[in-house]
Amino acid sequence: MTFDNYNDFVWSDGKLNSTSITITRTKKHKPHPSDDELRFGSSFTDHMFCMDYNESNGWHDPRIVPYQPLILDPATAVLHYAQSVFDGLKVYRCQDGIIRFFRATKHAERLNRSCKYLCIPTIDSEMIIQSFHALVSIDQTWIPSKRGTALYLRPTVIASEAFLGVHSAKTYTYFLILSPVGSYYEEGISPVKIMATDTYVRAVKGGLGAAKTAANYAASIFASEDAKKFGCNQVLWLDGIEHRYLDEIGTMNVMMKIKDEIITPPLNGAILDGVTRDSILTLCRDLGIKVSERRISIEEVMTAAHSGALNEMWGTGTAVVVLSIGELRYKNDKVIINGGKPGAFMQKLYDMIVSIQYGDIKDCHNWMSVLQTLK
Ligand SMILES: *Cc1c(COP(=O)(O)O)cnc(C)c1O
Numbered sequence: 001m002t003f004d005n006y007n008d009f010v011w012s013d014g015k016l017n018s019t020s021i022t023i024t025r026t027k028k029h030k031p032h033p034s035d036d037e038l039r040f041g042s043s044f045t046d047h048m049f050c051m052d053y054n055e056s057n058g059w060h061d062p063r064i065v066p067y068q069p070l071i072l073d074p075a076t077a078v079l080h081y082a083q084s085v086f087d088g089l090k091v092y093r094c095q096d097g098i099i100r101f102f103r104a105t106k107h108a109e110r111l112n113r114s115c116k117y118l119c120i121p122t123i124d125s126e127m128i129i130q131s132f133h134a135l136v137s138i139d140q141t142w143i144p145s146k147r148g149t150a151l152y153l154r155p156t157v158i159a160s161e162a163f164l165g166v167h168s169a170k171t172y173t174y175f176l177i178l179s180p181v182g183s184y185y186e187e188g189i190s191p192v193k194i195m196a197t198d199t200y201v202r203a204v205k206g207g208l209g210a211a212k213t214a215a216n217y218a219a220s221i222f223a224s225e226d227a228k229k230f231g232c233n234q235v236l237w238l239d240g241i242e243h244r245y246l247d248e249i250g251t252m253n254v255m256m257k258i259k260d261e262i263i264t265p266p267l268n269g270a271i272l273d274g275v276t277r278d279s280i281l282t283l284c285r286d287l288g289i290k291v292s293e294r295r296i297s298i299e300e301v302m303t304a305a306h307s308g309a310l311n312e313m314w315g316t317g318t319a320v321v322v323l324s325i326g327e328l329r330y331k332n333d334k335v336i337i338n339g340g341k342p343g344a345f346m347q348k349l350y351d352m353i354v355s356i357q358y359g360d361i362k363d364c365h366n367w368m369s370v371l372q373t374l375k
């Protein structure tokens with residue numbers, strides 16, 4: 001399929017000046033990595049999508065250009081004050097050869113919620129989704145096909161105004177880049193060691209915890225380096241006020257199975273509303289399993305672990321789907337969960353999600369959407 005203009009796309013947002021995406025094709029195609037050598041986020045496709053915002057034109061000039069560095073004035077606001085948001089989702093080459101996104105609308109809506117937290121002008125959700133379709137269409141040969149692989153989409157919005165005063169910027173850039181990614185579980189699900197911290201805080205209620213924003217990641221680096229010194233892979237974040245209640249693990253939502261109940265912290269303003277979290281809770285409810293979105297303290301978790309009631313614990317996120325937790329440390333206490341092996345229930349959830357993503361089982365909730373290409 002070849003086309004030079006995406007004229008068929010007309011944004012529903014009246015504020016947009018242009019009704020078509022301008023496409024400038026690359027003259028130098030990069031070599032594709034083989035499906036076996038794919039890692040997470042280290043190679044990028046041939047093109048990128050960009051769009052700008054200013055007060056008089058709103059979001060304008062949607063375009064696809066060859067993948068290239070951004071040119072930014074050293075005074076650009078995002079570099080100093082982190083006014084930026086992003087999201088992350090995947091598109092799959094399914095068993096039947098059809099290309100499908102997983103929950104694209106939910107990711108687009110979350111990008112806009114993140115924008116609101118950072119005072120960034122929102123983008124018509126339809127426009128975000130069309131940027132996904134347009135760019136993936138152009139670079140669709142980059143979608144790997146081996147099971148477990150996918151094309152990862154990273155939509156990002158940054159404050160592009162060159163001004164050193166702290167305020168909500170007057171200009172912004174939206175860009176979308178694509179990265180073919182491998183399976184996190186080349187050799188099967190291997191559990192990680194985590195350390196609960198009562199010293200460091202990722203986010204607090206009233207802060208930016210519910211936004212997918214660079215600042216939260218910057219705030220997490222010191223603690224995760226500290227955890228590595230103790231031989232742990234990730235930090236289990238506790239709430240920022242009492243340092244008692246579980247928030248998240250690393251950059252994932254956290255869940256556990258205590259007896260026959262699935263427990264996960266509620267969306268309290270300090271936690272990101274994960275799409276994988278929502279998908280897994282939905283599947284648990286479909287299976288008729290008791291799900292509790294409630295506060296759970298680290299003491300309750302440690303007590304349940306010592307008594308044998310804590311059967312399984314895992315993290316959830318787009319990159320991994322589920323991340324099994326085999327060991328948990330808190331202060332001088334250490335517990336091994338499920339003998340340090342991935343739990344059967346967690347494995348079942350993983351298999352269900354992956355089977356929906358590759359089209360092996362019925363997509364009862366209409367989570368998958370077919371890639372639109374030009375007629
Ligand atoms: C992205 C992210 C998650 C996981 O969200 P998904 O939509 O499942 O990928 C969880 N916590 C944080 C802090 C995140 O940034």
